[in-house]
Amino acid sequence: MTTWLVTGGAGYIGAHVVRALQGAGLTPVVLDDLSSGFAGFVPEGVAFVQGSILDGDLVEETLRAHDVTGVIHVAGYKYAGVSVKRPLHTYEQNVTGTAVLLERMQAVGVSRLVFSSSAAVYGTPDTLLVTEDTPKAPESPYGESKLIGEWLLRDQAxxxxxxxxxxxxxxxxxxxxxxxxxxxxxxxFPLIFRALGEGRTPTIFGDDYDTPDGTCVRDYIHVSDLALAHVAAARRLEAGEPVLPAYNLGSGDGVSVREIMDAVASVTGIxxxxxxxxxxxxxxxxxVALGELAAxxxxxxxxxxxxxxxQSAWEAYPKG
Structure with a gap:
């Protein structure tokens, strides 16, 4: 039986990864400090260790106690805009935390890792379609920290x-x-839902862009699809099959902000x-990113x- 440690496994994305691992017949273990996650997101019967990846002794103890064979590293401070005001905190959580995790993985002989990176490593690219080879030019401490995380993986290889x-x-x-x-x-999505719940009108910032409806176009992907990709990467590493250093998980076409607003109005009936x-x-x-290599x-x-x-986001979002 193979066991995968999911750092940040009590968070929104991490919790979906945990359930996807269960669905694939793999055993998840969760390590999360609950700074943004919820203990209730961890399924009953899944081992849960509350603590930080900055606590090297706890990380090593968890890896050993649960005979972990690989790590899916989702834990991190993910707010790009806020990271500009909290650069030291961002680097501590995302860079130092990853370094501590890798150090303790090496100490116990765990040599497989799926890293939850970010398209923030690209900054504002010159090209409309982002590929894995698009130049990296992060524009926030968050994006920089994710790129450094990728460098750490490269160097540990x-x-x-x-x-x-x-x-x-x-x-x-x-x-x-x-x-x-x-x-x-x-x-x-939560910003729109929160505004509607409080009787406020959601806001679009700019409707005069060079796009079909004048509003910004971005890549939006479903969290369950993302979770399945993490599990597929873990299985590939487990089987010793070759993987690229990084993959884009993109839609290839994107959705505009106005299209999202229209869909929310339709789904919610508001x-x-x-x-x-x-x-x-x-x-x-x-x-918009291309996902051809990941496909x-x-x-x-x-x-x-x-x-x-x-629809799925609205049904899950707490009302009242």
Whole structure:
């Protein structure tokens, strides 16, 4: 029996990864400090260790006690905008934390890692379609910390034979279970839902971009599809099959902010016309990633329509 430690496994994305591992017949173990996760997101019967990846002794003890054979590293401080104001905290959580995790993995002989990276490593790319080879130009401490994390994996492959891959993605939405929801104060779907719940009108920042409807176009992927890609990467590492250093998990076409607003109105039955505010500085008109390499190696695909993404997110989002 193979056991995979999921760091951050009590968070929105991590909890979906845990359930996907269970569905694939693998044994998950969760390590989470609950700074943004919830103990209730961890399924009954799954081993849960509350603590930080910065606690090296706890990490090593967890790896040993549960005979962990691989790690899916989802834990991290993920707020790009806020990271500009909290750079030291961001680097501590994402860079130092990853270094401690890798150090303790090496100490106990665990040599497989799936790293939850980010499309923030690309910054604002010149190209409309982002590939894995698009130049890396992160524009926030968060994006920089994820890129450094990828460098750490690369260097540990040389130094200690680490087998790993990094998954880069943009906006994760939806829910795979009514009891798992996105609690972020910064992500678009929760922001819209929160505004509607408080009787406020959601806002679109800029409707004069060079896009079909004038609003920004972005990649939105369903969290369950993302979780399946993590499991596929873990299985590939487990089997000793070759993987690329990094994969984009992208839609290839993207969705506009106005399309999302329209879908929310349709799904919720709340009739509203979004307010339009001026553009925010630095918002590119369109950023969409290609997922062809992930489709080839990890079975990556977009299995959910926009309406299904909104419907599942709305059903799971706490009301009242």
């Amino acid at each position: 040389v130094a200690a034979g680490l087998a790993s891959t990094a998954l880069r993605y943009f906006n994760v939405v939806g829910s795979g279970s009514p009891d798992l929801y996105d609690a972020s104060a910064h992500n678009l 009739d509203f016309t979004p307010e339009v505010a001026p553009r925010r500085p630095g918002d590119p008109a369109r950023i 080839r190696d990890l079975g990556w695909e977009m299995r959910h329509t926009l309406e299904e993404m909104v």
